[in-house]
Amino acid sequence: MNVPLKEKKLLEVKLGELPSWILMRDFTPSGIAGAFQRGYYRYYNKYVNVKKGSIAGLSMVLAAYVFLNYCRSYKELSESLLDCFASGGVSPDRVGLVHRLI
Amino acid sequence: MNENLFASFITPMMFGLPLITLIVLFPSLLFPTSSRLVNNRLISLQQWMLQLVSKQMMSIHNTKGQTWALMLMSLILFIGSTNLLGLLPHSFTPTTQLSMNLGMAIPLWAGAVITGFRNKTKASLAHFLPQGTPTPLIPMLVIIETISLFIQPVALAVRLTANITAGHLLIHLIGGATLALMSINTTTALITFIILILLTVLEFAVAMIQAYVFTLLVSLYLHDNT
Numbered sequence: 001m002n003v004p005l006k007e008k009k010l011l012e013v014k015l016g017e018l019p020s021w022i023l024m025r026d027f028t029p030s031g032i033a034g035a036f037q038r039g040y041y042r043y044y045n046k047y048v049n050v051k052k053g054s055i056a057g058l059s060m061v062l063a064a065y066v067f068l069n070y071c072r073s074y075k076e077l078s079e080s081l082l083d084c085f086a087s088g089g090v091s092p093d094r095v096g097l098v099h100r101l102i
Numbered sequence: 103m104n105e106n107l108f109a110s111f112i113t114p115m116m117f118g119l120p121l122i123t124l125i126v127l128f129p130s131l132l133f134p135t136s137s138r139l140v141n142n143r144l145i146s147l148q149q150w151m152l153q154l155v156s157k158q159m160m161s162i163h164n165t166k167g168q169t170w171a172l173m174l175m176s177l178i179l180f181i182g183s184t185n186l187l188g189l190l191p192h193s194f195t196p197t198t199q200l201s202m203n204l205g206m207a208i209p210l211w212a213g214a215v216i217t218g219f220r221n222k223t224k225a226s227l228a229h230f231l232p233q234g235t236p237t238p239l240i241p242m243l244v245i246i247e248t249i250s251l252f253i254q255p256v257a258l259a260v261r262l263t264a265n266i267t268a269g270h271l272l273i274h275l276i277g278g279a280t281l282a283l284m285s286i287n288t289t290t291a292l293i294t295f296i297i298l299i300l301l302t303v304l305e306f307a308v309a310m311i312q313a314y315v316f317t318l319l320v321s322l323y324l325h326d327n328t
Binding site for chain 2: 072
């Protein structure tokens with residue numbers, strides 16, 4: 001049973017063949033759109049479109065949304081944390097307030 | 103305060119790519135389409151809610167006004183879901199941007215008013231002068247009614263923007279205050295934390311109420327004009 005490389009699924013590809021397998025994938029716009037569509041329907045039919053779907057189907061999507069937004073704003077958040085530690089444990093816009101309290 | 107506080111309101115870009123498109127389109131992922139009579143729980147819940155809201159909101163209109171049902175229901179779903187998603191941590195709320203709310207308010211209001219002027223011209227013009235006004239007051243009142251008509255879309259947009267932005271800012275501020283107070287005086291921090299919880303509950307309510315109010319007002323302007 002010799003399956004050609006192009007039609008193998010990811011888990012059946014051997015490590016040595018991985019670069020050539022990636023290069024053979026369909027990177028046209030319709031190919032990428034097809035990949036997103038397949039991914040969406042895989043998730044939808046497994047967790048949402050079932051007889052007794054639970055809150056987990058929706059919560060996983062929202063958790064992924066929160067995580068992606070965190071990744072998007074990581075840079076800003078880490079810079080403001082740096083400013084906070086530089087001014088002794090208080091956020092930089094509160095430094096004036098703390099100085100006046102002391 | 104300074105830019106640290108308003109940092110969550112700037113348009114999200116990553117590596118120069120406008121992420122804002124993806125964020126605006128994201129709520130549509132949460133409302134799947136159905137092609138069956140009996141659906142899964144998510145779609146059934148959404149259909150039940152939609153029927154409830156549409157019956158309550160479209161019952162006051164005549165046949166001509168009820169052709170707007172799709173538009174108004176999409177509007178309330180979009181604003182409601184966008185506002186609720188904005189309450190998740192680190193997320194960006196498109197309805198905090200005045201540009202977007204003006205883009206929603208002006209075309210809808212203009213559509214309702216122009217429909218009124220085209221189909222019932224006399225009645226639409228009659229709205230500019232309330233019944234039974236004393237004759238000397240007429241010129242002033244016409245001016246006032248014109249101003250009040252033209253301020254309607256601006257009020258719609260600014261109301262939504264201001265409510266959502268103010269809520270987010272308050273949550274940021276009180277959250278920051280709770281954190282800062284924890285090392286100084288734990289009891290006060292606890293009280294502030296309770297205030298934060300109450301505020302979050304309020305924000306959930308406000309998110310849905312604002313969507314409702316926006317859509318209700320548009321439907322009212324429509325009712326006047328059909």
